Amino acid sequence: MNLRDATRPLTASSNKKDAPLASMFVARHTCPVCGAADCEQIYRCSYQDDPVKSLVSSNYAEQGVVDWSLLADAEFEVHHCPRCDLIYQSNVPGDALLEEIYTRMISSEALEQYERSLLTLDNFQRISGEFATIFHHMNKPIHAIRVLDYGMGMGRWARVARGMGAEVYATEIGDDKYTLGRALGIKMLEDEEVDGNTFDLVHTEQVCEHLVHPGRDFARLAKTLAPGGLFKVAVPYRGNLESILRAGKLSDRALFATAGARDIPGDAEASGAIQPLEHLNAYSAKTIDWLARDNGLEIVAQVRRRSVAIDTDSIKGMASGVKRLGVELTKAAIRLRIGYYLLRKPR
Ligand SMILES: [Zn+2]
Structure with a gap:
């Protein structure tokens, strides 16, 4: 399985050219693991501002192209669930944006080359x-x-x-x-x-x-x-992601732009657990324990x-x-x- 190529409910039915920008994202109003409604927002930054803008730019620089108009007015928002401990992005890409991410922002040539190297x-x-x-x-x-x-x-x-x-x-x-x-x-x-x-x-x-x-x-x-x-x-290992986000210290450098987690261990590695547009959920051992017990x-x-x-x-x-x-x-x-x-x- 590839970091940039997960199974997701992607359909080709949406037409991004006709879709208003607001529909590029879908809001997750409750915890997507346990359904809790009292989750706390722990981080917020516009896609047009740093560190999120630099983070997104560095992630796709060698993989494809970013159409910034699709991310205009969008907010990168992260919530923490007090019940299952999940940290999650509350605004996630809709079908049309997912298609854009996995076809143009990550080109199939770049993906194939990366996979072949592994x-x-x-x-x-x-x-x-x-x-x-x-x-x-x-x-x-x-x-x-x-x-x-x-x-x-x-x-x-x-x-x-x-x-x-x-x-x-x-x-x-x-x-x-x-x-x-x-x-x-x-x-x-x-x-x-x-x-x-x-x-x-x-x-x-x-x-x-x-x-x-x-x-x-x-x-x-x-x-x-x-x-x-x-x-x-x-x-991805979440580490101290929660305290990094609460302190407003999200990394502006994507893991993919480097040699990977080993190259920038510690805080940057933990930041990568919640990569904008792609890593939508960051699990702790407590979250997995909740999922195990619930199932x-x-x-x-x-x-x-x-x-x-x-x-x-x-x-x-x-x-x-x-x-x-x-x-x-x-x-x-x-x-x-x-x-x-x-x-x-x-x-
Ligand atoms: Zn939860």
Whole structure:
């Protein structure tokens, strides 16, 4: 799943040329996770003013073009929910603006180039190692494991699960991704076709932060879990985002404009959890706990675990494999600053 390419209720029915600017955004008046109505506004800035203007400019500078007229009069507003602890953008892009974001502001050429750069041997080993650890817990022959990759992007994760032998289903927006998914042996579903299905693993990698209706969609996905089934939620790490926003210290530099979170750790990384126009929801562990309880699930892990491949072709290969193993064991032993949750439906 790609950060810039999540499943969302996008339709092509709106005509942005004829639509008044006000309709570019849709207001979320209540908490989109728990429905609470007494949420507090903790940040507000016009899209025409800094730091939001610079943040948006830097995010799309190398990905596509920004039509600023579409953002005229728009306010970037962030609320905090006192009940489930969600931090969310209250003005979210409507269908026409979503289409603009994911076709022009992020061009398909830029997206393809970015995705291609991530199809590396190292990433394949990381992903297959994570799936291997998850599949081990399932006590089923691998061909009988049904996986849903919700919002598969360019199929970085789905293609590995398929290659390992699982039965893989996926959702995504756009004909080109459907064609790609089918060519990879993935069973592509329309969003509504997910309901009524049953899966052993529901996989969401950098998806839930993009959802316009996260509470509703989380409940839909939880319902598809088989008894004992797992639901993986990987989202940007929120850290101290709430205090950053309350202090009015939102970063003016997008994570995508840099080498990523590792390049500007700390406050900037936390700021990225609520990227204007795209990262609409920022979850804390408390929010995920609320979602788990509300949907009858239990949180079974908050660290990514994976098996490690060790090359035996040379001493050097083995040494670097052992080093990777050490890194993974360290990560498993301490709770890292990542937004990773594995939830389970009781048997
Ligand atoms: Zn809430």
